[in-house]
Structures are given as C-alpha cells and as structure tokens.
Amino acid sequence: MANITTLHNKSTDQARRQLSEPFWVRWLLISSALLFLSLFLFVPLASVFSEALAKGVETYLAALQEADTWSAIKLTLLVAVISVPLNLFFGLAASWAIAKFEFRGKSLLITLIDLPFSVSPVISGLIYVLMFGLQGWIGPWLQDHDIKIIFAAPGIILATIFVTFPFVARELIPLMESQGCEEEEAALTLGASGLQTFFRVTFPNIKWGILYGVILCNARAMGEFGAVSVVSGHIRGMTNTVPLQVEILYNEYNYAAAFAVATLLALLALVTLVIKSWVEFRMKQQEIRS
C-alpha cells in the first residue's frame, strides 16, 4: 500500500516535471514579470505617495482642503453620481435587449455601444464643442436661451457619459447571453409580471456583473482627463475635475499639492481594484453554485 502511494507520488512528480518548464525558466519568467510590474506599477505608485507626503502630512492635508481642490472633488463626485446611474440604466436596457431578443440591426447596436472605446477621448470632447459650441450647430440657440452646456458642468457630464457608455453594457451582454432566456420564460409562463421577472429572476443572476460594470464605469468617470479637458474651459473652482486640478497644480510648480490630489485618484484605483477582485471572487462562487 505504502509502496503504491510512493510510486504514485513519484510518477505524478515526474509527470509534473516533464509537463512544466525547467526550474530556471519558471524562475526567470516570474522574476521578469515581477520586475516589470514593480518598475511600471509599484515604483510610480509609491513615488506618487512619497512626493505627496514630501513636505509633511500637514501640507498634504492642507492641499486637499484648498478651496479650488475641494470644488474639483465635489464636481468629480457630481459627475460620477449623475453619469454612473444613467449608464447603469442604459447598460441594463441595452444588454437586456441584445441578450434576450432577436432583432434587425443588433450587431450595429453592439458596434455603436463599443464606439466610445475606439474613439480617442479628445475627439469625444470635440464632438460636444462642435455641437454645443458658439460656432457649433445649436450653440447660438443655446446662447440665446441662456443655456450653458459646454464649459460648464452639463458638458463635463455629457462627455463623461459618452466615454463611460460601454462599461456596464459590455460587462452584462456576455453574461446575459450565456444565461439564455429559459428562466425568464419559465417565470412568465408561471404568471410573473415583467418587473417581477426582472427583479426575481434576471437581477439575481447578473447582480455581480452589474456591480463589476458599475465599479469600472465609476473609476473611469472620476478619472477621465482628455474628453473633460476639452469641454471644461478650466475655470478654477468651477469647471475643473480632480484630474484637471492635478494638471493645473503641477503646472503651477505646486508639486506637493499636485501629488496630494493625485493620491486621491491613486486611492480610487486601489479601492476599485480591491472591490473588483472581491466581486470577481463572488461571481466565481455563484458560477460554481449554479
């Protein structure tokens, strides 16, 4: 009996050795991956925090409480609070339509949803300038009616919505497609209403997917630079978001403050990563259970 187990162990060991790369190749691959990661991820991240704290914790906290920075933080939160729920709603509707129904022009709709991913953010901003700018299509009309879109919060929100358009939908479409429509059909034949079917059948199946999409959408909404920069007008204390404020502070030779504000974005990224891995973990669990 003992002999058999040792034999068995030996053979699996041998098999493993034969199937995998030699020790030094594995070691080389792992260490080069680690080296690359630390050079391009950890070192910059650490330097952001060390630069931010270079002049002490008091300077750091003072930089975050400065009025213009504070208003940039508020504007960024406002933008996220408006654009993320809208894109959540849109993403749900679009992926629902695409995954559960057959209709003409479906692939066209999928392409359109992906469009913001393939367009440079600068162009995303410029389309709004071309539409709502004073020299644009409806700019003069807006001006006459005293409606401000670009160079004000609405323009920044619009540009952010455009850029973060695909995140939720892209996350949900494959998930919903893989789940098919059988469960919904069963619910409907048993007499559930549309809303009941959604909340009791569809939603529990996709809730982790939704959360995943929302997190990514939120991270991008708060961190977007290019598109927002074009439509912002850079009015201090009014139309600067956090990423724009970082640039301004840096250009003012105010490096400690610039990096202090940048740590907010870095922290956002870290929190996003943590929640993301947690959600991924929960999604896997759900998959195993079903």
Place this chain on the structure above:
Amino acid sequence: MKTNLLRKFAAVATLTLTLAIPGFAAADTTLLNVSYDPTRELYQDFNSAFAKYWKGKTGDTVTVKQSHGGSGKQARSVIDGLEADVVTLALGYDVDAIAEKGLIKPGWQKELPHNSSPYTSTIVFLVRKGNPKKIKDWSDLVKPGVSVITPNPKTSGGARWNYLAAWAYALHQPGGNEAKAKEFVGKLFKNVPVLDSGARGSTNTFVQRGLGDVLLAWENEAFLAINELSPDKFEIVTPSESILAEPPVTVIDKVADKRGTRKVAEEYLKYLYTDDGQKIAAKHYYRPINPKIPSKLAKVKLYTIDKAFGGWQKAQKTHFADGGLFDQIYSPTK
C-alpha cells in the same frame, strides 16, 4: 432589501448633490478672466486686490474666476462659447481672432491706454547655475552644442515672441537682412531638441526634466521659475536686445453686455492701470507701463512688433501660417 438599497443610494446621491451645489452658487457678481499660462500668480494677487477695492468703492462683492492655458487655445475656447467677461491674453493676434467672430467690437485695442496693454514683458534666457555654456546673447544660441528649449510657435504665444525676438535681433545686426535673419533663426531652431506646446510645458522640460542648456522664456516666467523652484540652480541672462511683448487686455463685449457685467469688467481692467495695479504687475516681474512705478528689471533695448514686423497680422501671416517662414525653417525630421 432592494428598496433599502435604493433608499440608501438616493440618500448618498442627495448628499453629494447638496455638497456639490455651493460650488456653483455665485456671490454678488462674478467675472471670468480668461488668460494665458504665466499670469496665474499675477491675477490671483490682483483679483483679491480688486475685490477689496471694489468692495470699498461700491459695497458690492465681486469674485473673479480665472482660467489659464495656452493663449491660442484660450482664445479658441472663448470663440467656442467660454463666457469670459474679460480676456488677458499673450498677444493681440489672439484677441483679433475673437473680434473676428463678432464677440468684441472692432478697434478694441484703442479702448485702453498703451495699446490696451497695462504691462509689458520681454524674452530673456534662463540658464543653469554658473552659466556653463557662457551664454550672453542671442548669437550664443546658434553655436553648435548649445541646446535651446522653447515651445512651439504654432501653438504657443510665448514661443512666437521668442522666435520674433531672435529674428529682430538678427535683423538689426550690422549687415542684417531678411535672408540673414532666416538663416540665423533656422540655425537656432536646429539647436532645439523638443518643442512643447505651451510655455509652462517648456519650463517644466527645462527645470524638472533637466533638458537643454538655455530656456527662452517670458521674463516673469523666468523669475518665477527661479523664485518658486530653486534659486541656487538657475540664473537669468538678459540679452542685449529683445522684443517688447505687449499682452493685451479687453472686455468681451457680447458676454459682458449679456451678463450685465460691463461696468465692473471695465473697472477691473482700468484698475490694472492704477498705481496699485501697476505695483502688483511689477511685483510679479511684469514691466509696468507707468515709469514712476519702480521695477526690478534690467533695462534692455526692445523692438516693437509694429516697427520690426508691421504688426501681428502681418507677422503671423509671413512667419507662422502654414507654409510660412517657420515651416520652411523647422523640419522636425532632421
């Protein structure tokens, strides 16, 4: 459970909104001053001085908001609808571009004294401590092995002044003519390793990234770089001759009339011409136009754009338009 979550979300949303709204709430009057890059510190100072003056004179509160960027880009934003009550840009050409779209009445440059430029500046050299390459004047910039940092004249107002200052210098040398000036400036730009899009970008390239032997910069920008960053690392070299830069200021008529801010906007600009305004300009290393205000800056022989180049429109057309002299001189693929 679900309604609970919804309610929580609604609460968070409302809270964030209430937090955010005071940021947009205006005081009695707000003005927006759309300016170019190096004036940030000047107008921060000046705006609070003006607010105080205005409060004392009329009892009203005025808050002046600022927006800064490359001069040409800022003009473009105003043309596209950025509601500036006043603009304070790097050069008349950019203000002309706004006037062409009908936002400013023609003849704006005669509205205020001294071509509507309450302060002037010029172009100087910033070199590394001890001046290791012995750069004294424009002629030293074309020597082989000297690396010159300047932004791109196509996008930066400051860079156009740099370029024209070099041109004017070459033109006024003994035996100087257009062909020799072109050759001189061409040689100078052969020594430029990187063209940033704006003045602040170039300063960061020179100061932070440590590129180049000499930075061509606005005089006030050079002093600011020295004082704000590291007085022991750089020095300023004032060339024998340079160009008189006149950054103009004006009210955007369409916006001011629509917002009902004309009076305070005009007073704001006029305050730049008072002794207080001039002193603030001098403090931030601009050259005050009032000769009675003491200035720390060295006296230099300065050429005006009108005399040396026949005005901005002409200079822009000959030098910086597509296919113009700058395009002929500078080929990035060298």
